[in-house]
Amino acid sequence: MTTGNSHKDTLISKGIDDFFLESSELARFTVRIFREAFRPPYEFKEVLRQCYKLSTSSLPLVSITGFILGLVLVMQSRPTLVEFGAGSYLPAMSAISIIREMGPFVTALICAGKIASGITAELGSMKVTEQIDAMEVSGTNPFKYLVATRIIATTLMVPVLTVYADVISLLGAFIGSNTKDTINLGFFFTRVFESLHFTDILPAFIKTFFFGFAIGLVGCTKGYYSKKGTEGVGQATNVSVVVAMLSVIVIDMIVTQISGLLGYL
Amino acid sequence: MISTPLHIEEKQTALRNDAEPIIEVTHLQKAFGSNEVLKDFNLKVFPAENVVVMGKSGIGKTVLIKCIIGLIKPDAGTLRVFGEDILVMKQKELDDLRMRIGFVFQSSALYDSMTIRENLEFPLRRKHHITVKINIEEKVREVLRNVGLEHTIDLMPSELSGGMRKRIGIARSLVLDPEIVLYDEPTTGLDPITSGEITDLILDVQKKYNTASIIITHDVELAKRVSSHIVFLSDGIAYAEGKYEDIIKIEDPIVKPFFVR
Ligand SMILES: Nc1ncnc2c1ncn2[C@@H]1O[C@H](COP(=O)(O)OP(=O)(O)OP(=O)(O)O)[C@@H](O)[C@H]1O
Ligand SMILES: [Mg+2]
Numbered sequence: 389m390t391t392g393n394s395h396k397d398t399l400i401s402k403g404i405d406d407f408f409l410e411s412s413e414l415a416r417f418t419v420r421i422f423r424e425a426f427r428p429p430y431e432f433k434e435v436l437r438q439c440y441k442l443s444t445s446s447l448p449l450v451s452i453t454g455f456i457l458g459l460v461l462v463m464q465s466r467p468t469l470v471e472f473g474a475g476s477y478l479p480a481m482s483a484i485s486i487i488r489e490m491g492p493f494v495t496a497l498i499c500a501g502k503i504a505s506g507i508t509a510e511l512g513s514m515k516v517t518e519q520i521d522a523m524e525v526s527g528t529n530p531f532k533y534l535v536a537t538r539i540i541a542t543t544l545m546v547p548v549l550t551v552y553a554d555v556i557s558l559l560g561a562f563i564g565s566n567t568k569d570t571i572n573l574g575f576f577f578t579r580v581f582e583s584l585h586f587t588d589i590l591p592a593f594i595k596t597f598f599f600g601f602a603i604g605l606v607g608c609t610k611g612y613y614s615k616k617g618t619e620g621v622g623q624a625t626n627v628s629v630v631v632a633m634l635s636v637i638v639i640d641m642i643v644t645q646i647s648g649l650l651g652y653l
Numbered sequence: 654m655i656s657t658p659l660h661i662e663e664k665q666t667a668l669r670n671d672a673e674p675i676i677e678v679t680h681l682q683k684a685f686g687s688n689e690v691l692k693d694f695n696l697k698v699f700p701a702e703n704v705v706v707m708g709k710s711g712i713g714k715t716v717l718i719k720c721i722i723g724l725i726k727p728d729a730g731t732l733r734v735f736g737e738d739i740l741v742m743k744q745k746e747l748d749d750l751r752m753r754i755g756f757v758f759q760s761s762a763l764y765d766s767m768t769i770r771e772n773l774e775f776p777l778r779r780k781h782h783i784t785v786k787i788n789i790e791e792k793v794r795e796v797l798r799n800v801g802l803e804h805t806i807d808l809m810p811s812e813l814s815g816g817m818r819k820r821i822g823i824a825r826s827l828v829l830d831p832e833i834v835l836y837d838e839p840t841t842g843l844d845p846i847t848s849g850e851i852t853d854l855i856l857d858v859q860k861k862y863n864t865a866s867i868i869i870t871h872d873v874e875l876a877k878r879v880s881s882h883i884v885f886l887s888d889g890i891a892y893a894e895g896k897y898e899d900i901i902k903i904e905d906p907i908v909k910p911f912f913v914r
Binding site: 510513514517518519521522523524525526527528529 | 764779
């Protein structure tokens, strides 16, 4: 009995320890990034290269998911709306749910899976094979060159990908609406823009920067500190995806609370 | 339990002491947890000298040269390179110093997302990215010719054999015309012919650019041909040191097995 209890206690306290260790590691990393990223020489070229790489690699996945998201959303909600005699609200309803929540959230989750794991695997294997050390001995600060550039790139590109996903998703919604009744594109988007307010768009857009930052941060931290050996890299990649997704969910919740307090809901 | 170093060649040490050392390691200590790797290590490297460091696997040879280039921070001791204490250096100064030192990794450590050309261009671009416009292409081809691998310029590292990767690793460390080169087992795992070629290369580089080097190796042939001085690392200290001819004469259970075949 007692042993069982103490076992549980240690498990819980270990969990709490891990959480704080993890948070302090991320916090230390964040401080260092801000210190390094704003000191010359700036690695503009590398940032651009990373932006290009990140966006092209996740574009297909984001496109397909975004499209299906819009399509399915409309097809699922249509019967209920029609039942209440609110069928004409379909464009407005889909626009609001896509722009406010579904677009940013789903894009961020996809990026957490695709980009964070990619970064972790890349940096982790560079670490294990001493490529990061090699960079350091050729007088390059790997923290600046590898880490800061990637985090800047995710912070900039996740919002861009989100806007793109929103558009594709609305197109999906339009096509979804057209499967049951014919509605023309101009009319659909007029209704969409009528229903959207500045307060719908702004908080949703701002939070994507936080999503991007978190994804880059988690991906880089896990890779940079991954343990020796290929097993260590595999493990780090795994943990990276989980932590990145959790961060996205937590940030989403916090931002929603804050925008509620500010009267944006 | 620290064994006493075998000072076999007093007069020769006196001779070496005339010049100003280019690398000076004193009382270096480094432990990883309870694993005391370096306990009280001392080493001097003089200009244009090839110092060979030998010792059993896992004894701390790689840790030693990583300390010298600032990749590992020692627990105690001093490290002076070009007469400057690297342990108190700012990041910028350390980066500038590192550009004057070539480091050949035991594992080659080629950037596997880049072609051979980009691997060799990387240090050049990093050094000259604002200041001088030198002919990068020409320099890259020159060092590749030196290691006899000019034809691999557009290949990826994954397309090369282990020995070729090693030679590219050496080429990359030479591309900035370093004044010091630190070689970590440059010939381990290579056939005798390639080992011989790399030995020639090390000698060539030393003659051409008048570099000082530290060469970690188990390769007796290499040690015999290039060493001006041999240091035997054991139990965290410079257990024995001297010229090749003197070292091979030592009748010591730790040193002897390296030279009998
Ligand atoms: N980053 C590290 N963390 C913990 N221990 C380490 C680390 N690097 C090296 N060690 C330990 O230090 C000791 C010396 O390692 P080192 O790599 O210097 O050996 P070596 O003399 O180069 O051996 P080899 O000839 O096999 O390359 C080993 O016991 C190793 O486990
Ligand atoms: Mg080693």
